[in-house]
Amino acid sequence: xxASEPDWPPSGSVAAARFLEQIDDPRLSAVYRYWDGLRNExxxxxxAKVDPVDIPKxxxxxxxxxxxxxxxxxxxxxxxxxxxxxxxxxxxxxxxxIDTLMQGRYLTYIEDLYSRVVDGRSPIYSVSAYSGRxxxxxxxMLPLSSDADSIDVxxxxxxxxxxxxxxxxxxxxxEDFEPRG
Numbered sequence: 568x569x570a571s572e573p574d575w576p577p578s579g580s581v582a583a584a585r586f587l588e589q590i591d592d593p594r595l596s597a598v599y600r601y602w603d604g605l606r607n608e609x610x611x612x613x614x615a616k617v618d619p620v621d622i623p624k625x626x627x628x629x630x631x632x633x634x635x636x637x638x639x640x641x642x643x644x645x646x647x648x649x650x651x652x653x654x655x656x657x658x659x660x661x662x663x664x665i666d667t668l669m670q671g672r673y674l675t676y677i678e679d680l681y682s683r684v685v686d687g688r689s690p691i692y693s694v695s696a697y698s699g700r701x702x703x704x705x706x707x708m709l710p711l712s713s714d715a716d717s718i719d720v721x722x723x724x725x726x727x728x729x730x731x732x733x734x735x736x737x738x739x740x741x742e743d744f745e746p747r748g
Contacts, residue, residue, distance in 0.1 A: 630652055704725055706723055
Protein backbone atom coordinates (compact mmCIF):
# COMPACT_ATOMS: atom_id res chain seq x y z
CA UNK A 568 0.00 0.00 0.00
CA UNK A 569 1.33 3.41 -0.85
CA ALA A 570 0.04 6.83 -0.04
CA SER A 571 0.13 9.82 -2.29
CA GLU A 572 2.41 12.22 -0.47
CA PRO A 573 3.65 15.51 -1.98
CA ASP A 574 7.34 16.35 -1.78
CA TRP A 575 6.61 19.14 0.69
CA PRO A 576 3.26 18.48 2.39
CA PRO A 577 1.47 21.54 3.70
CA SER A 578 1.98 21.62 7.41
CA GLY A 579 1.76 24.00 10.27
CA SER A 580 1.38 24.27 13.95
CA VAL A 581 -1.44 25.58 16.05
CA ALA A 582 -1.72 26.49 19.69
CA ALA A 583 -2.82 23.59 21.87
CA ALA A 584 -6.11 25.31 22.63
CA ARG A 585 -7.02 25.32 18.91
CA PHE A 586 -5.70 21.87 18.00
CA LEU A 587 -8.93 19.99 18.76
CA GLU A 588 -10.90 22.48 16.62
CA GLN A 589 -9.00 21.25 13.55
CA ILE A 590 -10.12 17.62 13.99
CA ASP A 591 -13.44 17.17 12.21
CA ASP A 592 -14.05 13.45 12.82
CA PRO A 593 -15.98 12.78 16.05
CA ARG A 594 -14.14 9.49 16.71
CA LEU A 595 -10.74 11.19 16.45
CA SER A 596 -11.97 14.02 18.67
CA ALA A 597 -13.13 11.45 21.24
CA VAL A 598 -9.68 9.81 21.24
CA TYR A 599 -8.02 13.21 21.74
CA ARG A 600 -10.33 14.09 24.63
CA TYR A 601 -9.70 10.69 26.24
CA TRP A 602 -5.90 11.13 25.92
CA ASP A 603 -6.09 14.73 27.17
CA GLY A 604 -8.07 13.60 30.21
CA LEU A 605 -5.33 11.10 31.09
CA ARG A 606 -2.55 13.71 30.97
CA ASN A 607 -3.31 15.49 34.25
CA GLU A 608 -0.26 17.70 34.80
CA UNK A 609 1.99 15.86 32.33
CA UNK A 610 2.68 16.64 28.70
CA UNK A 611 1.70 13.04 27.90
CA UNK A 612 0.13 10.21 29.88
CA UNK A 613 1.80 6.84 30.26
CA UNK A 614 0.61 3.81 28.31
CA ALA A 615 -0.29 2.22 31.66
CA LYS A 616 -3.08 4.82 32.01
CA VAL A 617 -4.75 3.75 28.74
CA ASP A 618 -7.57 1.30 29.49
CA PRO A 619 -9.47 -0.23 26.56
CA VAL A 620 -12.48 -0.76 28.84
CA ASP A 621 -12.90 3.04 28.86
CA ILE A 622 -13.09 3.32 25.06
CA PRO A 623 -14.50 0.09 23.57
CA LYS A 624 -16.20 1.77 20.60
CA UNK A 625 -12.90 3.38 19.56
CA UNK A 626 -10.80 0.18 19.58
CA UNK A 627 -11.36 -0.60 15.86
CA UNK A 628 -9.59 2.63 14.86
CA UNK A 629 -6.72 2.56 17.39
CA UNK A 630 -3.06 1.72 16.92
CA UNK A 631 -0.48 1.43 19.67
CA UNK A 632 3.07 1.79 18.39
CA UNK A 633 6.19 1.03 20.43
CA UNK A 634 9.10 3.43 19.87
CA UNK A 635 12.37 1.48 19.92
CA UNK A 636 15.79 3.12 19.96
CA UNK A 637 18.27 0.70 18.36
CA UNK A 638 21.93 0.88 17.31
CA UNK A 639 20.70 1.27 13.73
CA UNK A 640 18.31 4.10 14.59
CA UNK A 641 14.76 4.48 15.77
CA UNK A 642 12.19 1.85 14.80
CA UNK A 643 8.45 1.68 15.30
CA UNK A 644 6.60 -1.56 16.04
CA UNK A 645 2.83 -1.99 16.13
CA UNK A 646 1.75 -3.50 19.44
CA UNK A 647 -1.97 -3.20 18.78
CA UNK A 648 -3.91 -2.48 15.58
CA UNK A 649 -7.67 -2.05 15.42
CA UNK A 650 -9.70 -4.19 13.04
CA UNK A 651 -10.83 -1.23 10.90
CA UNK A 652 -7.24 -0.08 10.42
CA UNK A 653 -5.97 -3.54 9.47
CA UNK A 654 -8.90 -4.10 7.13
CA UNK A 655 -8.12 -0.89 5.23
CA UNK A 656 -4.38 -1.51 5.30
CA UNK A 657 -4.94 -4.94 3.81
CA UNK A 658 -2.85 -7.12 6.12
CA UNK A 659 -2.08 -7.93 9.72
CA UNK A 660 0.11 -5.27 11.32
CA UNK A 661 0.30 -6.32 14.97
CA UNK A 662 3.83 -7.15 16.15
CA UNK A 663 5.41 -5.92 12.93
CA UNK A 664 7.79 -3.03 12.35
CA ILE A 665 6.66 -0.18 10.12
CA ASP A 666 9.75 -0.57 7.93
CA THR A 667 8.73 -4.17 7.12
CA LEU A 668 5.19 -3.19 6.13
CA MET A 669 5.80 -0.03 4.11
CA GLN A 670 8.32 1.23 1.61
CA GLY A 671 9.40 4.23 -0.43
CA ARG A 672 7.77 7.61 -0.02
CA TYR A 673 4.95 6.22 2.10
CA LEU A 674 7.40 4.74 4.63
CA THR A 675 9.29 8.05 4.72
CA TYR A 676 6.04 9.95 5.26
CA ILE A 677 4.83 7.71 8.12
CA GLU A 678 8.25 7.63 9.82
CA ASP A 679 8.33 11.43 9.59
CA LEU A 680 4.95 11.66 11.33
CA TYR A 681 6.15 9.38 14.12
CA SER A 682 9.38 11.37 14.43
CA ARG A 683 7.38 14.59 14.77
CA VAL A 684 5.36 13.10 17.63
CA VAL A 685 8.43 11.67 19.39
CA ASP A 686 10.84 14.58 18.88
CA GLY A 687 8.22 17.30 19.29
CA ARG A 688 6.58 15.55 22.26
CA SER A 689 3.19 16.67 20.97
CA PRO A 690 0.15 15.43 19.05
CA ILE A 691 -0.04 15.26 15.25
CA TYR A 692 -3.13 15.28 13.04
CA SER A 693 -2.79 14.42 9.37
CA VAL A 694 -4.98 13.89 6.32
CA SER A 695 -3.66 12.00 3.30
CA ALA A 696 -4.72 9.86 0.33
CA TYR A 697 -3.66 6.40 -0.77
CA SER A 698 -2.44 6.29 -4.36
CA GLY A 699 -4.11 3.77 -6.60
CA ARG A 700 -7.16 3.61 -4.31
CA UNK A 701 -10.15 5.88 -3.88
CA UNK A 702 -9.41 6.17 -0.19
CA UNK A 703 -8.27 8.90 2.14
CA UNK A 704 -7.34 8.74 5.78
CA UNK A 705 -7.25 11.01 8.79
CA UNK A 706 -4.91 10.06 11.59
CA UNK A 707 -4.37 11.43 15.06
CA MET A 708 -1.09 10.50 16.73
CA LEU A 709 -0.63 11.11 20.46
CA PRO A 710 2.52 10.75 22.57
CA LEU A 711 2.69 8.45 25.59
CA SER A 712 5.53 8.58 28.10
CA SER A 713 6.26 6.10 30.87
CA ASP A 714 8.93 8.31 32.45
CA ALA A 715 7.26 11.74 31.95
CA ASP A 716 10.21 12.76 29.77
CA SER A 717 10.66 10.69 26.61
CA ILE A 718 8.08 9.22 24.24
CA ASP A 719 8.15 5.42 24.26
CA VAL A 720 4.70 4.68 22.81
CA UNK A 721 2.45 6.46 20.32
CA UNK A 722 -1.32 6.08 20.58
CA UNK A 723 -2.91 6.68 17.18
CA UNK A 724 -6.42 6.68 15.80
CA UNK A 725 -7.04 6.36 12.08
CA UNK A 726 -10.27 6.68 10.09
CA UNK A 727 -10.85 6.07 6.40
CA UNK A 728 -13.21 7.71 3.91
CA UNK A 729 -13.85 8.27 0.23
CA UNK A 730 -12.06 11.34 -1.18
CA UNK A 731 -13.91 14.62 -1.49
CA UNK A 732 -11.04 16.79 -2.70
CA UNK A 733 -9.54 17.55 0.70
CA UNK A 734 -5.94 18.74 0.68
CA UNK A 735 -3.30 16.78 2.53
CA UNK A 736 -2.66 18.37 5.89
CA UNK A 737 -0.27 17.88 8.80
CA UNK A 738 -0.78 19.89 11.99
CA UNK A 739 1.35 19.74 15.09
CA UNK A 740 0.86 21.28 18.49
CA UNK A 741 4.07 23.20 18.95
CA GLU A 742 3.23 26.50 20.60
CA ASP A 743 1.88 26.76 24.13
CA PHE A 744 1.74 22.98 24.65
CA GLU A 745 2.21 22.76 28.38
CA PRO A 746 0.94 20.44 31.06
CA ARG A 747 -2.44 21.41 32.44
CA GLY A 748 -2.23 22.65 35.92
